[in-house]
Amino acid sequence: MSWDWFTSDEYWISRLVFQKMLAALYLVAFLSAVNQFRPLLGERGLLPVPEFLARVNFRRAPSLFHLHYSDRFFAAVAVTGVVVSAALVAGVADLLPVWGCLLLWAVPWVLYLSIVNVGQTWYAFGWESLLLETGFLAIFLGPAHTGVPTLVLWLLLWLLFRLEFGAGLIKMRGDRCWRELTCLYYHHETQPLPGPLSWYFHHLPRWMHRVEAAANHVAQLVVPFVLFAPQPAASVAAGVVIVTQGWLVLSGNFSWLNALTITLAVPALDGELLGVSPPEELATPPVWYGALVIAVTAGVAVLSYWPVKNLLGKGQLMNYSFNQFHLVNTYGAFGSVTRDRYEVIIEGTDEETIGPETVWREYEFKGKPGDPYRRPRQVAPYHLRLDWLLWFLSLSSRYGGRWLPALVRKLLDGDPQIRRLLRHDPFDGKPPTHLRARLFHYRFTTPAERAETGAWWVREPVGTVVRTCRLNADGTPVPV
Template identity: 55%
Template sequence: MTWTWFDATDALLAREVLQRGVAAVFLVAFVSTVNQFPALLGERGLLPVPAFLRRVRFRQSPSLFHWRYSDRLLLIVAWGGTLVAATLVVGLPQLGPPWVPMVAFLLLWAGYLSIVNVGQTFTAFGWETLLLEAGFIVAFLGSREVPPPVPVLLFLCWLVFRLEFGAGMIKIRGGREWRDLTAMEFHHETQPMPGPFSWHAHRLPRWAHRVEVVGNHVVQLGVPWFLFAPQPVASIAAGLIILSQLWLIVTGNFAWLNWITVVLAFAAVSDTSLRAALPWLPSSGGAATDGSGSSPLWWTLLVLAVTAGLVLLSIRPLVNLFSRRQLMNASFNRYHLVNAYGAFGTVTKVRRELIIEGTDAADPGDETGWREYGFRGKPGDPLRRPPQFAPYHLRLDWLLWFLALGVRDTAWFERYLERLLQGDRAALALLRENPFPDGPPRWIRVTVWRYRFTTGRERRETGAWWVRTRLGVLVEPMSLGE
């Protein structure tokens, strides 16, 4: 990039991608909140926020809902965040002075922080924290009146470095399958939420899966160091990270994790490199409103003060990267700034699924009456092709995957089964298919099944994507009175 000590005049296109892309992810996150939060965490939710707030103080988990919580206020915050995010996606705040997009992004960060900090297990995902950190940093990229600040772009590169290198170190320190290059022989089949092309990826030959693992190690452990190299090396490194993330987007559903990583990698991409790869992109022009002017003193001092604070917060995450007891997806402060990331230190070898079933029969021992509830994302009907729903986040489906692995946090699950027996409309709205449209069942149970992808021959003969085998019963038949 053509950089002065502070102004990056060759990063105007990158700033557009960063600001609009992060705002688009915020939009998805707030829409997901509108659709799911009341049923999961609302006043009558599975883990009600009011009960949580009675146990936790503001300084432990900052949120505007400590002032007052209601489902109506939650929807006001979420719809307000959606509106602000939409204006940033179309680029309206970026047309003003640099403080306007800054305020807009800080509003998104504060609003979503308030949601995540009261979301308990339903918002305890690494990509929630990643979005908060990214939104805070991108707030200081300025508007079209000023060039993108070099310190902010470098800190975004540091964020991508922690995200990729942290994940790579977790794998090297984790299961043997990452060291003997067999991890991807299982991952596509056992990952939390397979997508439409996961079956095809799983059916690749063994040598291709080994190439996947080697490529993962190279991109996560080696390539991130080059994000800080001179151009065009930094742009090439970012391009390799983007390609690896696109493969993950095609072969799985990890909410917005991979999507926002693609966006953030543009912090290392220069406009010159981008136009060399995509020559049809428009020129930025030479007007000051296109960011080619110099930054005012007040803006320079503000950005330097913020980045200095972020550098201080980076000490613990930096130590964590090289610690033998490396933390994964951890926040070192209550505001989710400068965090530790990582995923899949070990790969599950066998896929187990929990199937919720109900029956109207007077005798629950009558196996002919049991009917299965269908979820939006997680595998159920073997004939149903795994859907594509990322970057949207299906929180209930994700937690059911963890529950099938043996996670013991089951209070919310017990309440969910009770809501299904009650025919609760909010609980049923989280499903793809309700097998009891005329009223709730008399009995409900949870069975455990082993799932595996069909072979090519099985797929052609049956049309099924999965073969499943019943392993047992997790929750014996229960009625509402029980």
């Protein structure tokens, strides 16, 4: 049986680079889980997994944690994910037979699916589903000593197409500033977690912001179709995706979304055009492997009905999974852009009596803006989950849900796990007597203001998110 139809060996180096990059992003995702799960999801966390498991069955949210949950078991799952991801980066899968390679790549997908499906609002981000869908397809790419399965390459391009085209459509259908090319007058300042260069991007001339917006439309609405064109056009299209996503990496912090999009563009690059040829002897894929790849391709084709219907429909959903395995999802970003930036600033005091002279001290978080004199940090591709939810909270109190009262209670209690999510605890682990959260309006300083004061932000209080409160005798926060 000839396998010429099944393999595209000119993409041998592209497959290898894609696998290394994806494994590295898996590693970051599992490290994020290791470092943050206890205060967010642990048995004493803000949204404890055991309470979630009591409400939701396995069918609705497949996860290993339905078999057993403890903080120690969650840590073991996340650490195993770190170890396996590191092994994949090191190329261990390429030393195995085809079946062993597929099984090893399946391990991080199963583990991360188990985490996402119990992660609740902390894991309700589009890039979680994107990592899972990409990771599922990567299972079937095979080791370096076999030919590159053409069908899997096409499935990865189909995923990249839906990601980019969906994001472009949601912009054109959403906020009119995208159609007027003015959204980037505001975006660099109001995005969830600005980066160290965001101040400079914000102060680019307005004509450059309009060029940015127009280039974004071309990159997301035109270029995705070219990914399916013959070479070298497909490689050029992939290069455009890589460059535009690199621009986003420089201008802000979007967890691993941009890095994963760049990773997805790599399989479209023709290795021969890059000057890299595959090894002379690549093993013939087993028949069962070919049959499995065909079955997966057919499954993706069937599941594609729902995202295609969503793309063509008027009420386009953004970042939505149509099944509990997060396969063949719909994607999108910034269908609307906020014009003003607001931040929730949490403050405490150790004074027994509250009055006009009370000294309030501010909690600083690792990524979100706080101290106006602190330069925004580069945190992506790492994901600071509480920082992101606090940005959503600044848009509407409904995003606080059940976790905000729990956060207030734990800060008043001096909870040591919550301290791990902070950049600075003004009370060094001691419980404050009172706590409050205020809403501030933030804007970037002008170049003149920055030269004069050294500040990156100008802020002023505009409202209250949590009224001044203290812990009652039973351990519940009560307003004073």
